[in-house]
Amino acid sequence: QKEVEQDPGPLSVPEGAIVSLNCTYSNSAFQYFMWYRQYSRKGPELLMYTYSSGNKEDGRFTAQVDKSSKYISLFIRDSQPSDSATYLCATLFQGAQKLVFGQGTRLTINP
């Protein structure tokens, strides 16, 4: 079993839709949670970074962490074609020196 599980998709939605991306993790010691966006031929770009359970909002993006069920989500409101990319969840625990990534979900927003 992978430490972080993420449905690779692909996921295709119309412009303006609300997108929900999800990951589950197995190690309850994970304390930090991140979402990265990766465009083709580019490196992962940090979108959201959170420590605790609950919601964190940044513009059209909301990250949600539920530590009791080991579930993390990213919601994108009013999705745009420019949001088309691969979205990677990542976790680590206090003192860890490496990020553990999900497989990534390939998202396409259709105009």
Next chain:
Amino acid sequence: DSGVTQTPKHLITATGQRVTLRCSPRSGDLSVYWYQQSLDQGLQFLIHYYNGEERAKGNILERFSAQQFPDLHSELNLSSLELGDSALYFCASSSSPSNQPQHFGDGTRLSIL
């Protein structure tokens, strides 16, 4: 632009050869991390250096080695290359080992023919 610079962008070489990938971290960042991204394995952590010292190793092959220099740039050396080493290699940096998050460069695409 993350501020992390990786060169070259693309390398094409043959099996058995040796290559060096270079990374310059963001200004002020002391930690450098190397990751390998392949279609079947996703993003996998290779190694972490902090201020010139190795701090953690992941799934890094013995044929691979890295170092971080006094000016904080880092190099990843890959030797005796095999077809399976074809992948994207990313460098990331952060200001300290415990101070996340990590910011990634745009990677080096390594193609082994």
